[in-house]
Amino acid sequence: MADIAKEYLDVLGLIRENLIKRDVNLRSCEKKEGSVVGRVECALLQYLYNFKINNGNPDVSMNDLSDFLVVSHSRVTRVMDNLVLGGLVVREHSEVDRRRWFAVLTQKGKDMASIFEMRTLDHQIETISKIPEKDQEAVLKALTLYSDAFNDACKLFTRRR
Numbered sequence: 001m002a003d004i005a006k007e008y009l010d011v012l013g014l015i016r017e018n019l020i021k022r023d024v025n026l027r028s029c030e031k032k033e034g035s036v037v038g039r040v041e042c043a044l045l046q047y048l049y050n051f052k053i054n055n056g057n058p059d060v061s062m063n064d065l066s067d068f069l070v071v072s073h074s075r076v077t078r079v080m081d082n083l084v085l086g087g088l089v090v091r092e093h094s095e096v097d098r099r100r101w102f103a104v105l106t107q108k109g110k111d112m113a114s115i116f117e118m119r120t121l122d123h124q125i126e127t128i129s130k131i132p133e134k135d136q137e138a139v140l141k142a143l144t145l146y147s148d149a150f151n152d153a154c155k156l157f158t159r160r161r
Contacts, residue, residue: 022123037086040079042116043069045088048105049113059094059102088112 024039037045047068051060066076080103083089088109094100105113131139 022120037088037112038082040069040071040075041083041088044076044079044083044103045105045109045113046116048089048103049110049117060104061100061102065103083109 023042044065047065048060051064062073062076062080065080066073069076069079071079080089080091083103084091086108087106089103089105091101092104094102128136
């Protein structure tokens with residue numbers, strides 16, 4: 001079992017490296033002189049964009065962002081400062097607790113996140129086209145099965161700690 005686990009880790013490491021390269025390449029096109037958009041800023045923009053679309057809720061707190069990016073609150077604040085400076089995000093105070101504030105995409109931020117989303121989808125379509133059509137469903141099923149198993153194992157591991 002240890003040998004196959006090592007092979008899984010090797011393949012997953014390659015997938016992770018490829019995803020990072022993809023993200024850097026897709027997003028670096030937007031990086032122009034004076035631009036505030038780096039890799040972390042792009043990830044945050046996409047999170048805000050997808051969170052609002054998927055949840056219908058624009059209220060994304062700084063804690064949510066910190067948890068998603070797995071960075072400190074001060075790092076989230078610096079990234080947010082860059083996005084606000086670039087006109088991509090505005091901060092809105094909570095109506096319930098004035099000490100809390102939320103990140104909200106501006107139209108410019110929505111447009112940029114939408115471009116990233118379309119580029120990512122185009123890249124995924126190109127990637128899938130490299131897999132023989134007869135194998136595409138099996139690959140998706142295997143990835144889903146692995147993802148579900150990984151999530152279950154993470155829950156068990158977290159409970160044991």
